[in-house]
Amino acid sequence: MIKVLVLFHSSQGSVRAMAQTIAEAIISQGAEPVLRTFTQQLESDIVVSLDDLKQCHALAFGSPTRFGMMAHQAKQFWETTSDLWLRGTLIDKPAAVFCSSSSMHGGNEATLLNLSLPLLHHGMLLLGVPYDIPELSSTKSGGTPYGASHVSGLTAETKLTPEEIQICRAVGARLVTIARKMQ
Numbered sequence: 048m049i050k051v052l053v054l055f056h057s058s059q060g061s062v063r064a065m066a067q068t069i070a071e072a073i074i075s076q077g078a079e080p081v082l083r084t085f086t087q088q089l090e091s092d093i094v095v096s097l098d099d100l101k102q103c104h105a106l107a108f109g110s111p112t113r114f115g116m117m118a119h120q121a122k123q124f125w126e127t128t129s130d131l132w133l134r135g136t137l138i139d140k141p142a143a144v145f146c147s148s149s150s151m152h153g154g155n156e157a158t159l160l161n162l163s164l165p166l167l168h169h170g171m172l173l174l175g176v177p178y179d180i181p182e183l184s185s186t187k188s189g190g191t192p193y194g195a196s197h198v199s200g201l202t203a204e205t206k207l208t209p210e211e212i213q214i215c216r217a218v219g220a221r222l223v224t225i226a227r228k229m230q
């Protein structure tokens with residue numbers, strides 16, 4: 048069974064809602080989502096280990112925007128992965144990124160690019176969101192060719208728009224499709 052690691056940080060719940068939507072799409076494709084966080088925020092959270100990265104067939108990696116970059120919890124974890132990098136463990140595993148920001152032009156796309164960097168260093172196959180997903184052209188909030196995104200606004204809204212949901216689903220489904228092709 049294809050295992051997709053859905054690895055994220057979320058303080059207020061927006062990125063968590065995205066992770067859950069991506070996980071649902073993975074299940075609907077007949078694969079197994081492995082939900083992991085960098086720190087224990089809810090009692091039910093399982094903190095990621097290096098074995099989770101080794102064992103997954105694909106990765107979805109998400110974070111809130113923090114001054115246009117990933118949250119420090121995520122960065123701190125990637126700095127513990129040098130051994131995997133030296134061994135090339137993640138080379139050719141498909142990966143995608145997702146994020147939430149409070150404002151539309153507050154660094155949402157910059158964060159997606161920033162999230163992509165450690166994955167590229169690890170030799171992962173970075174999947175964006177192709178424009179045959181119609182919601183990518185019609186969205187008035189999150190959703191970019193670089194990855195799924197959500198705009199939470201001044202009220203820290205965790206509810207995703209219908210377009211953001213479709214783009215998250217497309218990301219989850221595509222990870223499974225490409226991971227299967229790589230087997």
Ligand SMILES: Cc1cc2nc3c(=O)[nH]c(=O)nc-3n(C[C@H](O)[C@H](O)[C@H](O)COP(=O)(O)O)c2cc1C
Pocket residue numbers: 056057058059060061062063110111112113114115116147148149150151152153154155198199200203
């Ligand atoms: C320290 C800090 C820095 C932030 N920087 C930005 C930013 O640069 N741009 C932005 O739009 N939102 C920024 N935000 C807001 C969060 O990215 C936003 O509320 C996001 O939706 C939170 O996701 P979460 O609900 O998963 O925690 C920042 C929040 C904090 C606490």
